[in-house]
Amino acid sequence: MTLKKPQQSLTEMNELVLPNDTNTLGNLMGGRLLHWMDIVSAIAAQKHSNRVVVTVSVDFVSFSESIKLGDVVTLKAKVTRAFKTSMEVWIEVYAENIPEGTRKKCNEAFYTFVAVDGNNRPIPVYEIEPETDEEKLFFESAMRRRQVRLIQAKRLKPSEAPELKDFFGF
Numbered sequence: 506m507t508l509k510k511p512q513q514s515l516t517e518m519n520e521l522v523l524p525n526d527t528n529t530l531g532n533l534m535g536g537r538l539l540h541w542m543d544i545v546s547a548i549a550a551q552k553h554s555n556r557v558v559v560t561v562s563v564d565f566v567s568f569s570e571s572i573k574l575g576d577v578v579t580l581k582a583k584v585t586r587a588f589k590t591s592m593e594v595w596i597e598v599y600a601e602n603i604p605e606g607t608r609k610k611c612n613e614a615f616y617t618f619v620a621v622d623g624n625n626r627p628i629p630v631y632e633i634e635p636e637t638d639e640e641k642l643f644f645e646s647a648m649r650r651r652q653v654r655l656i657q658a659k660r661l662k663p664s665e666a667p668e669l670k671d672f673f674g675f
């Protein structure tokens with residue numbers, strides 16, 4: 506029997522952009538942001554699985570707005586769906602300029618983690634029970650995103666991805 510767990514609340518993390526985090530334009534380096542996104546989403550996946558997790562895929566990353574030196578960065582992560590041993594996590598990033606009183610959404614991405622045992626081998630995780638309409642949408646669409654990433658990783662043939670076939674009509 507597969508054990509189910511209700512969807513957890515958001516995992517949040519805050520960082521202050523310091524000089525060593527920026528490029529020569531005074532903007533936060535993309536690599537530093539990806540590192541922070543990796544950490545917040547790994548914490549979310551650990552909380553869902555109660556296991557050590559490893560990053561297996563990073564995708565659908567968008568850098569829509571630059572983040573400036575001195576901004577406070579808030580990262581929010583949530584497990585959207587758990588499969589057998591892997592979990593998809595959605596991350597949203599906001600930048601706040603406290604003196605100016607402004608806050609904007611800058612980035613989002615999906616990270617996938619695998620829960621591992623003491624021998625670093627994949628181990629099953631709880632399924633998720635989505636509750637809100639938004640959680641249900643993310644849960645449903647997670648299957649298509651999983652199929653895209655497994656096709657890209659050459660772990661799945663397009664002909665073995667019925668949800669994608671239905672969605673794109675090919």
Ligand SMILES: CC(C)(COP(=O)(O)OP(=O)(O)OC[C@H]1O[C@@H](n2cnc3c(N)ncnc32)[C@H](O)[C@@H]1OP(=O)(O)O)[C@@H](O)C(=O)NCCC(=O)NCCS
Nearest residue numbers: 559560561562588589590591617619625626627654655658
């Ligand atoms: C993650 C790891 C343990 C998986 O081992 P494996 O022998 O490939 O195991 P499996 O084939 O059983 O795959 C395990 C899960 O990973 C998923 N997976 C593997 N590659 C994937 C990819 N590119 N994208 C999404 N999911 C992937 C599989 O679909 C499976 O998920 P499921 O059990 O929910 O169906 C192994 O690949 C590993 O250790 N990778 C390095 C992880 C790491 O060091 N990360 C830090 C980044 S530098």
